[in-house]
Amino acid sequence: MTSTTKSGLNDIAAAAESAKGQAPGRGLPPVHLWNPPHCGEIDIVIKADGRWVHEGAVIGREALVRLFSTVLRKDPDGIYLVTPVEKLRITVEDAPFVAVRVDREGEALKFLTNVGDEVVAGPDNPIRVETSPGGEPRPYVHVRRGLEALIARPVFYELVEMAEVRETPDGPMLGVGSGGAWFPIGAAEAEGA
Template sequence: MSDPADSKTGLAAVAEAAKQAPGRGLPPVHLWNPPHCGDIDIVIRRDGTWLHENSPIGRPELVRLFSTVLRKDPDGYCLVTPVEKLTIRVEDLPFRAVAVAANDGDLDFTTDVGDAVEAGPDHPIRVDTDPVTGEPSPALHVRADLWARIARPVFYELVERAEVQDGRLVVRSRGATFPLGPVGAGVA
């Protein structure tokens, strides 16, 4: 299998653009308005695995790099650089919240691509209910219009930390209250 960063489909340019500002935070993808150059065969599976041409991208550094130039536009998810935009497919949400720590009562999450996210008013937790299974479907806002699916073990940790308020389980972080679901309705 060839290295996805060596592809002639524009992926090499995406990787190069993402490398331009190491140590200076995330690239300003919200400021870039490049022309759409088409689709690229990258899929972020429901379990968080990134695939290129149906093969997992095995280098975590490359996945992290691509995640920094990921953006959600009205027409879908895309990898962007200052000069091109390539649409990718995301089966659920692009990231997974894989760990949580309580620091002085506030909740700090880590995603599967290494983002540190402090839950609070700017990064809310939401819990939807799957219409088919009735199971809770928790998510955490990461940045812009990008969300992380909260992994089941992490959600169980949240439930353990929860308190009851008006018949609902809630967690608090940075002055915000986030409902996890009704007491006894599949979240406890």
């Protein structure tokens, strides 16, 4: 495992900041185009609740977390912080982001993540719901390039309030529409519909 000190985090932040302007829009760098030669690991864990932890301590600088979130990339073997010169694997307990808000804008559902990403659910950014071993729903929305946000419980309750029942091959399901697509979020009977 690569031992990364505070100055190492600053080096990664500086590389991410310098690369930030290489893409239009929100300034997301083109991490999908980078294949740096150096690859290792860094002791960063994104907790299931969205907190970023480095060497056991929560990263308290919101701007630093937001910056690091822009250089995340999901590869077949894990999630990495990627800059033009370095690729470091990190640990993600659940999803790298948390959807902390949803707004209905006409026919679209617009989500806001804990790191400031805004994403409209639709065919390119689907909503999916898994069931935890304990039977609890675990809802997600796709954010970008295979990276998802866990939909926070209060936000999921808002989706349930917006949901409509449709008949499906699996029986009546509650679901929400957005961006021309419909996403089942649970069995209608389970929600008391």
